[in-house]
Amino acid sequence: MPETNSDKAIKRKLNILYIEDDEIEEMKLNRTLRSLEVKHQITVAENGEKALEILHSKTIQPDIILLDLNMPVMDGIEFLQIMKTHDNFKFIPTIIFTTSNNPKDMLECFKLGIAGYIIKPLKYDEYVDKVRTLLDYWGLNELIRG
């Protein structure tokens, strides 16, 4: 369905912190955003440790965080545990974006407090649909800024 002007008006441009160690996955998301013609700003951190550095340095104020789980150095769950203890970061909606459907990980993430758990589909068209839906939804939300 074509997007109307009123649809566009209510969607926000999001500042997204994408925590992902795999260069191919990073290229995939960036490419998908380009093809969807959305103007969100993506900053990539290759692991949880780098993501915390970015948050502390305040170079960006992410509206949402997309978080992979399986990463070297500091994985997604370790990152969540730390950010949830920090007053300035713990409110940032964090959506798990992973290929892992491990029920233990999922439960642990929801216990720690996440805003969503999205499994990356195998097929590209399904991947695009999920990314579009996710960003449309968050673009409609009122978010804490600054």
Added chain:
Amino acid sequence: MNEQPNLSYVHELSGGDHDFEKNFLRIVKRELPLDAERFRENIAAENFKEAAANVHKLKHKISILGLEDSHRLAQEYELQLREGVNKLENSFLEILDAMMNYLEKIQT
């Protein structure tokens, strides 16, 4: 292995942008042997948890080369390795070999 690596996923992703495809495949080509080597080393040392993480990373590349059945096998293998079980090693190595042979023939 009943399926063959292919570029349909990459074509869909690139939307016909050949420069993007080349760049993308160059990275896959560069990383795949390194990831495979790490996996082999961890299996040889019976570091199954580490090997599970290697399989997890390799799954991205399996899906990019359009190997859906192999992706399912890799998913199962990753779960097994996490539990310390190493039964699908040969089938998994067969997938990696097929991918590497295929990529060798592709100009990037």
